[in-house]
Amino acid sequence: MIRFYNGRIMTDAFSPVTEGQEVWTDADKIAFVGVPSEEKLKEQTFEREIDLNGDLLMPSFKNAHTHSAMTFLRSYADDLPLQDWLFEQVFPMEAKLDGEKVYWLTKLAVLEYLTTGCTAAFDMYFELDDYVKACTESGFRSVMCGAVSGERDNAKVLEERYLKYNGISPLISFRLGFHAEYTAEKGLMEDIAKLAEKYKQSVSMHSSETAKEVRECVEKYGMTPTELFEGLGIFNYGGACFHCVHLSDNDIEIFKKRGLWAVHCPGSNVKLASGIAPIVKLSQSGVGIALGTDGPASNNCLDMFREMFLMTGLQKILLNDAAACPADMVLDAATRGSALAMGLDDCDVIAEGKQADLIVIDLFRPNMQPMNNIAKNIVYSGSKQNVKMTLCAGRVLYEDGEFFIGEDPKDIYRMANEIISSMK
C-alpha cells in the first residue's frame, strides 16, 4: 500500500480541491479516499508513505489519440499540409519500420507521456507484438485502436487482433477501428460494421480531420464521413472519432444519437492547418469530449498541458468569446473524458476501487502561484515542469524527473537516433 497524505486532492475536474484527505493505493487500485481515523491509520502498514507537502494529487491525464512510435519522425517533415505530409513523407518512411524499431520508438513516447502526467494512450499503429512488449515492460497502459486500412489489412486481421490482444495483459486492451474513410474501401468498412455487430463493440477512426477529406467523401459517397459510417452501421455500438474538425449539424446529431466521443487534437490541427474543431458546440449538444495529442510527427510533442491550453484558447478565438471552454471542462476532457473514450471506465477519477492512475502536481513552482484557483492554474499556466510524480496502475513510473520503466532513457534516445539515421 502507498499512502498519500498532507496534500490537496482533486478527485475529478468538477469537484473542489480538498485539503486534509488522504488517498491510499493497494496494488493497482485506489483503496481509500478520505480522512482516516487514527485507529484505521494505526492498523495499516504501508510500503511507502508519501508526504505531499501541500502538493496536489489528481487523476492522471489520458491521451485519447496518438501514434506513439512516430517519435522517429519528430521534426523530420514539418510545415506541410496533412495529405502531402501523410502520403509523401510519413507512409514511405513507415514502410521502413519493423517490430524492433517500433519497440524502441514506443518506449521513447512512453517516457514523454510520463513527463506530462499521462498514463494511457489510445494508440493506432502496427507491429503490435512489439508495441505491447514496450508498453507492458514499461508498466504503461495502452488501448490499441485497430489500424487497418485498405492497403495493408482486412477485417479478418482486425478480428484476429481484437481476440489476441484483449486480455493479453491487465494494462492492454484493443478496440475495433480503422485508419480513415480515405484509406479504406467500402467493402472493408462493411466488414468492420459486421465485426461491430458480432462483438457488440464500438469502432473508432480518424474522421473529418480536413476539409479536403470531407469534400472528397461527399463527392464519392454523397455523404460526410460521419453519415457514411452511420449508414454502414459502424456506429451501432458507439465509437471515438479522432479530430472532428469539420462537422455538419447532422454529423453532430449522429454523434449525440450514438453516444460517440469527439477526440480533440488541437496541437496537430493547428500544426497541419486542419482547422479548429467545434468543441463547445459538440459539448453543448451533449457530445462527450476527449483530448489527444495525435502522433509526435504531426504535433510534434506529446504534452497534455499544451493541448489543454490550446483546447480552451482555440475555442475562445473560434467563438470570439473569452468565456468559452472554461478550465474545468478542459481538465475533465483530459482526464475523465479521455479515459471513457478509450473504454477505461475504471481509470477516470479518484474513487475507491478505481485504478490507481494518478499524478502529483508540484504547486510550489512559480507558475502555480498564488493559488487563486488550482484548476485554472493547471489549465492556463501549468506545464510538464509541474509533474512531480506519475503512477500507472499503482506503480510509480516517474518521479522528480527520473524514470522507473526498467530501461535507461539514454539507451532509448540512442536507439531512436540510430533508427532514423538508418532510414535517411
Place this chain on the structure above:
Amino acid sequence: MIRFYNGRIMTDAFSPVTEGQEVWTDADKIAFVGVPSEEKLKEQTFEREIDLNGDLLMPSFKNAHTHSAMTFLRSYADDLPLQDWLFEQVFPMEAKLDGEKVYWLTKLAVLEYLTTGCTAAFDMYFELDDYVKACTESGFRSVMCGAVSGERDNAKVLEERYLKYNGISPLISFRLGFHAEYTAEKGLMEDIAKLAEKYKQSVSMHSSETAKEVRECVEKYGMTPTELFEGLGIFNYGGACFHCVHLSDNDIEIFKKRGLWAVHCPGSNVKLASGIAPIVKLSQSGVGIALGTDGPASNNCLDMFREMFLMTGLQKILLNDAAACPADMVLDAATRGSALAMGLDDCDVIAEGKQADLIVIDLFRPNMQPMNNIAKNIVYSGSKQNVKMTLCAGRVLYEDGEFFIGEDPKDIYRMANEIISSMK
C-alpha cells in the same frame, strides 16, 4: 570566466547548430566563441567549467511584453473579454497595490521567467522603485516601458522616470511609452510626442489589440490607433507596439516606414479572444517581430515555449497553410527580435562582446529526441522542462530547477498568497 564546452552551440536562430565550439564568458559579457587552441586553453583560468554533455547553449529568450507584478491576479478573473476584465477586475484590484506588494509580485514573475529561459522583460507597470529593486536584487534584466495613462500620470512624470531610471543599473533601462490610446487623452499623447522629439527616442504602447479598440478610435479620431500615433509624431523615432492584432494595410505601411516592432502576444490574444495577429503578413512586409507573454493575469503564464508554439500554430490556422511561420522565424522573434524591440542591442545573439544572456537546453529529454532538427524540436516540442540553466549578464540565476536570486522561493510564494488574500 565561465567555460561552456562539449556541447552544441546555436549562435542565432538562422545559423546551424554547431558541435565542438566553446563559449567563454567574462563577467557580464561573452568573451570567446569558437574552437580554442590548446595553448589558449592552457593560458586561461576559469572560475567554472561547465561540461554541456551534448546539450545546447543558445541565446536566452526575451519577453517583449509583460506586466510582471500582475502575478497576483493569475487565475483570479479569467474567462472575461478584455475590456470587462480590464476595467471591472484588473484596475480596481491594481488600485490596492503598493510598492512592497509590487516588489514581491515582481520577484514571483522573475522566478517564472527564469524557468522558461527568459532573462529580460519589457515591462509596463508602476511602483517602479520597488520594481527596480526586485529585478536588480535578483540579477534580472529589465526594460521598463512608460506606463502613463490619462487617469494616473502626465508626460512630466514620464520624463522624470525616463531620466531617473536610465543609468540606474546596468540591468535596467527605461523607454518612453504609455498605456494605450483608449486610456490616454489626446493632450497626453501630444506631450509624449514632444518628449520623443526632445530625446530622439522611440515610444511604445498597447495598440490595436481588440477590434473594439480600433473601432472606437476610428469613431473618435477618424483614424486607426497606428494612424493617430503616426499623425501625432509619436513614431518619429520608432517604437514597439504591443499586440497588433487588428491592423489595416495602411497601418502595416506605417510600421514599415517607421521601423516599428510588432510585439506578438498570442497566448493573451487567444485567452482574451482578441484575435490572431497578422504576423506572417507583417514579417513579409519587412516589419520586425518580437514575442511576449503579456501579463500573467491575461495569459496566465509566462512561458516562452507556449508562446512560440502558439505563434506558429495560429499563423498556420489563420493562413490555412501548414508551411506558414516556420520554426527559425519563431525562434528569431523570441530571442533576437525581442531583444532588439526592447533596445537590448547587445543581448540578441551569441557573439564575442555581447552580453552573456544565455540558456542551456537539455536535449536529453524525451521531447527533444531524436535530434532530427534541434530548432524545430525547441519550437514544436520544447517545454520549460528542457531549460537546464539560465544566465543573465553572466550570472547563473537558475540551474537544474534551483533558483539563485538571493531569496527563498517559498518566501516569495507565501508573500504572493498573503497579498492576494489581503485584497479579497
